[in-house]
Amino acid sequence: MAHFPRAAALLFAVPLLVSCSTSSPQGVQHLTVQIEETLPFDATSFTQGLELGPDGTLYVGTGMEGSSRVYRTTLDGRELASQDLEPEFFGEGITLVRDALWQLTWQNNTAIKRNAETLEEISRTTFDGEGWGLCSRPDAGEVIFSDGTSELRRMDPDTLAERERFVVTLDGTPVDGLNELECVGDDIYANIFTTTDIVRIDAATGKVEAVIDASLVPNNATPDPNHVLNGIAHIDGNEFYITGKRWPDMYRVTFVPDLSRG
Template sequence: MSVPPVFRVAVAGCSLTALTALTALSACAAAEEPAVEKLVPQIVATHPFNPESFTQGLEVEDDGTLLVGTGWYAESRLYRATLDGEELASVDLDPTWFGEGITRHGDHIWQLTWQDHTAVQRDAETLEEIGRVSYPGEGWGLCSTGSELIMSDGTSQLRRLDPDTFAERDRVDVTLEGVAQEGLNELECVDGDVYANVFLGTDILRIDAASGAVTAVIDGSVLPNNARPDPNHVLNGVAHLPGTDRFLLTGKRWPDLYEVEFVPAG
């Protein structure tokens, strides 16, 4: 039998010499698809949190204060608090609306509504409303990369939005090893990644913002859920602590805010 000739194959920017195209494709795919990390949150500290907050959005400002957006009809609001639980300011959302994700971008804050197709723009200092815009579909989670907003709507897609007008620029499909990931909820943007709670679950996904590929699955089931029993009182709320590798995690009506580091599982 004759030996197939050696030839060079270029696939998706990967050029290599191989005996067959199949070998080339396999080698290139393996080189371009790093293994998804399996992580867990390791608790560093536990802080008090308002057990009445149906948490839909959580962020830490540069001065260390928290921004919290809450949901539920006639209960939705946005408030600012210290890490030890002292409330500094609060504004209510229209009582007929169900509040969702929030994010600060520059000198304003955006607050989503669930099924009312409306985002409220607020002054970042006073929290007072300064404008409203409409969007199609549902609003779930929201974060700012510094140059754009990223929004979830409960599907496996993330929307890229203009941070000033809220106009949609593009969408990216989120996949874990090629499988679409539904139920993306509360979001946090950190250095090119998006951290997303998965609705009604305990996983947090770390997503490459450019490609939509999940690069890590963080198992939040290790965190104590001390909320009063209710199927809605799930893990929801992830915020990066500026200048550190730590995050704050909480849930809907959770009395605890966990300061954590993400470490390898097992």
């Protein structure tokens, strides 16, 4: 999502929504992050979207008016393609759909469809409200879209036309601040804006199945309230890459039980 002033209230409200006892009546799991590897990352990237391509290259969508772009890079930082957005656009989430990549903008009501290899623009479409995160569910034939609220939208993967919306809940309470997304099978992983929490959501019901505490992951970005955890990309099995806005590092991690919660 965008910069900090837009959601100052969430900084205090959201952690209350995702902090519950280990004996949740719905059986919500409490996990933490185990770092398997630390990789270099572009510290100038105000990361809004992160995706791993089938060829092992990394796609990064960045924000801020005047400096938003999307680029494709090797894991060791060799840039393969890059496209800038118009100066008035604030880039947001990205996702791959076959040989194309969708990129959202924050408050410009515009989504851009790009060639997945060159990142050159193919077409544009519009949507209502704000754009935050995107992830693709190829087996379900849909793209999931977040707008910073507790709602997620099901979208057509080819046109990004909206099909329906559903509310994400934790023990019956709506979870606000759903931001960068990653779809893995029947699950949706979502960064919670301004926090170090990631939630795993049942894509069919919208219920949170797990809360992942990523607070132990080092944030080595320059001190700034904007430089929060944001970016999750599935690798394989239980392995993911995670990073943040203007973070100089990206981490290969697994999600494991949080033993500190008893």
